[in-house]
Amino acid sequence: MYKTIALLVCLLSLTALPCRAENTDWNNPLQPADTSSPRNTLKGFITTLNETHARLMGVLKNYLAAPDLYTTDEQEAAVDYAQNKAELAKRTLDLSEVPAALAGQIGYYRILQLKEILDRLDLPPMDSVPDAAAMADKEFKSWTIPGTEITIARVEQGPRAGEYLFTPETVAKLPAFYQSIRHLPYKPGATENWYETYRYGGAGMRDFIPLKWMMNLPPWMTYRIFDQPVWRWIGVFIVVGFSVLILSLINRLVKVGIQKESTSALQRSWLQLVIPLTLLALIPFVVWLLESNLRISGHVLRIMALTLWAIFTLNLTWTVWLGSNVIAETIVSSQEMHQGSIDSQLVRLGLRLIAMILSVAILVIGAQQLGIPAYSVVAGLGVGGIAVALAARDSLANLLGSLLIMFEKPFRVGHWIKVQGTEGIVESIGFRSTRIRTFYDSLVSIPSNQLVNSTVDNMAMRSHRAVRTFLRLRYDTPEEKIEPFIDAVRELIRSNEYTLEQRLQVALDDFGEHGIHILVNFLFDVPDMQTEKRERQRLFLAILKLAEDRGIEFAVPVKIPETPPDIADSAN
Numbered sequence: 001m002y003k004t005i006a007l008l009v010c011l012l013s014l015t016a017l018p019c020r021a022e023n024t025d026w027n028n029p030l031q032p033a034d035t036s037s038p039r040n041t042l043k044g045f046i047t048t049l050n051e052t053h054a055r056l057m058g059v060l061k062n063y064l065a066a067p068d069l070y071t072t073d074e075q076e077a078a079v080d081y082a083q084n085k086a087e088l089a090k091r092t093l094d095l096s097e098v099p100a101a102l103a104g105q106i107g108y109y110r111i112l113q114l115k116e117i118l119d120r121l122d123l124p125p126m127d128s129v130p131d132a133a134a135m136a137d138k139e140f141k142s143w144t145i146p147g148t149e150i151t152i153a154r155v156e157q158g159p160r161a162g163e164y165l166f167t168p169e170t171v172a173k174l175p176a177f178y179q180s181i182r183h184l185p186y187k188p189g190a191t192e193n194w195y196e197t198y199r200y201g202g203a204g205m206r207d208f209i210p211l212k213w214m215m216n217l218p219p220w221m222t223y224r225i226f227d228q229p230v231w232r233w234i235g236v237f238i239v240v241g242f243s244v245l246i247l248s249l250i251n252r253l254v255k256v257g258i259q260k261e262s263t264s265a266l267q268r269s270w271l272q273l274v275i276p277l278t279l280l281a282l283i284p285f286v287v288w289l290l291e292s293n294l295r296i297s298g299h300v301l302r303i304m305a306l307t308l309w310a311i312f313t314l315n316l317t318w319t320v321w322l323g324s325n326v327i328a329e330t331i332v333s334s335q336e337m338h339q340g341s342i343d344s345q346l347v348r349l350g351l352r353l354i355a356m357i358l359s360v361a362i363l364v365i366g367a368q369q370l371g372i373p374a375y376s377v378v379a380g381l382g383v384g385g386i387a388v389a390l391a392a393r394d395s396l397a398n399l400l401g402s403l404l405i406m407f408e409k410p411f412r413v414g415h416w417i418k419v420q421g422t423e424g425i426v427e428s429i430g431f432r433s434t435r436i437r438t439f440y441d442s443l444v445s446i447p448s449n450q451l452v453n454s455t456v457d458n459m460a461m462r463s464h465r466a467v468r469t470f471l472r473l474r475y476d477t478p479e480e481k482i483e484p485f486i487d488a489v490r491e492l493i494r495s496n497e498y499t500l501e502q503r504l505q506v507a508l509d510d511f512g513e514h515g516i517h518i519l520v521n522f523l524f525d526v527p528d529m530q531t532e533k534r535e536r537q538r539l540f541l542a543i544l545k546l547a548e549d550r551g552i553e554f555a556v557p558v559k560i561p562e563t564p565p566d567i568a569d570s571a572n
């Protein structure tokens with residue numbers, strides 16, 4: 001964002017006499033800013049910017065003497081090197097209270113404002129500015145330029161603790177200081193009009209708009225509206241219009257894809273991610289164009305940049321949340337899991353928890369980038385979480401109940417269970433309730449909190465299927481037929497491949513009200529309920545056939561007619 005912009009700046013300050021560099025080693029690109037004392041901080045700031053200005057002015061002269069519209073690779077390399085050195089000057093400012101989303105661009109405006117201020121002041125001799133040894137003996141670790149409020153103080157905490165930097169209060173007041181001092185004349189050796197030229201000058205990227213074109217703009221394009229030249233507003237409308245056009249085209253393509261009959265539900269879910277992902281790529285590009293090419297400044301920059309980064313943060317949070325659902329459904333589909341099974345619900349829950357953690361982290365980091373303290377965001381989320389928890393206690397209880405069901409797995413989708421007077425097949429296990437399809441084909445939803453506190457009889461978890469019934473024979477059945485019939489039934493059951501002989505019981509058990517009771521008790525060793533029903537029917541039909549072949553009849557309850565009231569009265 002500095003590059004050839006700085007060339008234009010130097011053009012308008014050709015008469016400046018740069019100071020000799022005293023504190024910067026231009027042969028060492030990795031040299032850090034010396035902020036060990038107020039003297040080194042102030043000296044380094046001034047000499048670094050003066051040397052940067054001088055280097056860029058030399059590149060500008062070569063550029064203007066050449067017929068090319070754009071700078072050469074060698075000139076760009078020199079500009080890049082000077083830009084890196086200018087970063088050293090920015091490192092002398094404590095920008096901790098400037099929103100991180102704006103620190104990069106605003107940092108350049110602030111160092112140029114400070115340079116303009118210092119170029120108009122009668123600075124004290126450098127020998128009189130406290131060095132590290134002098135500051136060691138002072139109680140207060142700060143120094144203020146005499147006659148001003150410009151203060152250099154030691155940072156007491158954070159990653160830059162121990163460094164002497166221009167204080168955040170000074171950085172915040174630099175625009176006001178500059179407005180108060182801009183009418184004063186420059187001192188010898190000043191880099192004149194640097195800030196004004198940088199703020200209102202032309203675009204400066206090598207492959208965007210040639211600098212020579214920007215130097216020959218018509219006067220009407222430099223007229224300022226809301227402190228921005230007209231040409232910048234034209235650029236803003238072009239950038240915004242181009243962005244809206246891209247979003248509209250992509251949105252139309254997404255709608256066409258979603259409306260196709262051949263598009264599956266999973267593919268539609270992925271298509272819904274296209275617009276958020278497009279915004280994630282488009283917003284940083286738009287901010288880069290506004291800051292680095294159009295160089296929007298002042299309050300307009302603050303409003304535009306913070307708004308776009310706020311939209312980016314919210315959009316990223318939504319993309320993470322929506323993406324977790326899409327990824328979960330993709331995993332469920334690829335692993336061929338049942339849509340309502342516990343395993344599929346665990347996949348969804350796991351990804352939702354990850355998305356929730358990432359969303360909170362994104363909101364906290366995004367708020368910090370926008371200048372909102374992290375502790376305020378965390379405190380707000382904490383209070384909001386408590387309020388939501390109090391308002392949704394039942395929902396949270398159901399969620400915890402669902403988690404217990406998912407982890408303990410007392411039943412699965414497809415199991416036959418009995419619970420709270422309801423009997424049927426489990427159709428789905430959700431985060432709030434479990435759905436059971438009854439044998440009457442009705443659908444019963446039981447809240448997970450109630451379900452986890454109830455007794456669940458899981459018929460599908462039986463290792464064997466018990467059969468217990470009574471055969472009721474008529475009392476007039478001859479004794480010589482009863483015992484052979486019992487033996488024949490026992491042998492019939494024993495010969496079935498699915499019965500267990502160890503628990504087989506067939507015996508005369510009781511004399512009932514309507515007939516002789518023969519107990520039939522045994523176990524089926526079958527894999528599922530369908531096989532149990534089939535073999536049960538086959539055995540019962542075989543027993544009926546056996547009784548018919550042996551001339552045995554089953555007892556039928558005899559209904560005794562009620563005595564008419566008039567007969568009863570006459571009898572009394």
